Amino acid sequence: MNTVALITGATKGIGREIARQLGEAGYIVLIGARDPARGEAVAKEFVADGIKAAAVQLEVTDPASIRAAAARIAAEHGKLDVLVNNAAIIPAGDGGVSEVAASALRAAFETNVIGLVEVTAALLPVLRKSTAARIVNLSSSLASFTQVGDPASRMSTVRTLGYNSSKAAVNMVTVMLANELRGTGILVNAADPGNCATDMGGWDAPRTPAEGAAVAVRLATLGPDGPTGESHAESGRLPW
Numbered sequence: 001m002n003t004v005a006l007i008t009g010a011t012k013g014i015g016r017e018i019a020r021q022l023g024e025a026g027y028i029v030l031i032g033a034r035d036p037a038r039g040e041a042v043a044k045e046f047v048a049d050g051i052k053a054a055a056v057q058l059e060v061t062d063p064a065s066i067r068a069a070a071a072r073i074a075a076e077h078g079k080l081d082v083l084v085n086n087a088a089i090i091p092a093g094d095g096g097v098s099e100v101a102a103s104a105l106r107a108a109f110e111t112n113v114i115g116l117v118e119v120t121a122a123l124l125p126v127l128r129k130s131t132a133a134r135i136v137n138l139s140s141s142l143a144s145f146t147q148v149g150d151p152a153s154r155m156s157t158v159r160t161l162g163y164n165s166s167k168a169a170v171n172m173v174t175v176m177l178a179n180e181l182r183g184t185g186i187l188v189n190a191a192d193p194g195n196c197a198t199d200m201g202g203w204d205a206p207r208t209p210a211e212g213a214a215v216a217v218r219l220a221t222l223g224p225d226g227p228t229g230e231s232h233a234e235s236g237r238l239p240w
């Protein structure tokens with residue numbers, strides 16, 4: 001039977017690479033894109049490379065868009081085997097606690113947390129139709145209390161409260177959803193791609209988007225004995 005994966009924010013960067021790698025592994029990949037034309041362009045390129053791909057319009061802050069995407073996946077595929085919650089922003093005006101704009105905090109939580117939760121909740125009915133669904137939430141070292149709390153760590157110097165705290169909330173979503181779904185066969189984990197060269201990560205970042213994608217792909221393709229409710233990077237399990 002065909003296995004189906006949806007990747008949110010798959011128009012560029014790490015999300016696009018996650019989609020490519022899952023497609024190369026044989027999944028039908030649904031390219032989540034808020035701009036349908038850009039989603040179609042990525043799907044077309046993948047199809048030309050022999051990957052089974054289609055674009056799905058998905059703006060994670062728009063409940064109508066989320067509902068339509070969930071309905072379409074139910075109608076066209078009847079199930080969803082992998083959901084990768086990749087779409088995220090570092091909003092304009094983000095900064096340290098003493099300087100962050102309230103609008104930036106709201107924007108970060110709107111996209112990175114509320115959008116992720118609403119997308120996941122809307123797709124749970126089709127994920128439950130899979131025999132072994134996997135949910136992967138893209139997180140970050142900047143969400144780690146262990147790393148940000150270590151004055152010797154580079155993470156302690158990055159002043160983006162909206163981004164860091166919204167991704168810390170994503171970690172809690174991961175743990176709580178794993179608890180809710182324990183025993184169902186659905187595994188839920190967080191992936192830290194490391195600092196990758198993308199629009200978000202900066203083009204001088206040390207890792208390629210493909211290298212960053214690999215950990216999410218590994219968590220998306222876990223066997224039945226795989227972990228749930230954990231955070232992983234290339235090096236293995238991470239402390240929260």
Ligand code: NAP
Nearest residue numbers: 009011013014059060086087088138140195196198200201
């Ligand atoms: P990116 O290049 O900025 O790409 C972000 C993707 O999310 C784009 O496809 C973007 O769509 C989409 N997106 C943003 N807001 C959206 C919304 N409201 N609805 C739907 N899609 C939306 O970022 P990236 O570097 O690839 O990051 C991917 C993930 O990895 C993120 O969760 C990020 O937090 C995480 N991460 C990245 C790094 C890094 O160094 N790059 C490190 C740690 C964690 P558009 O193309 O329409 O803008």
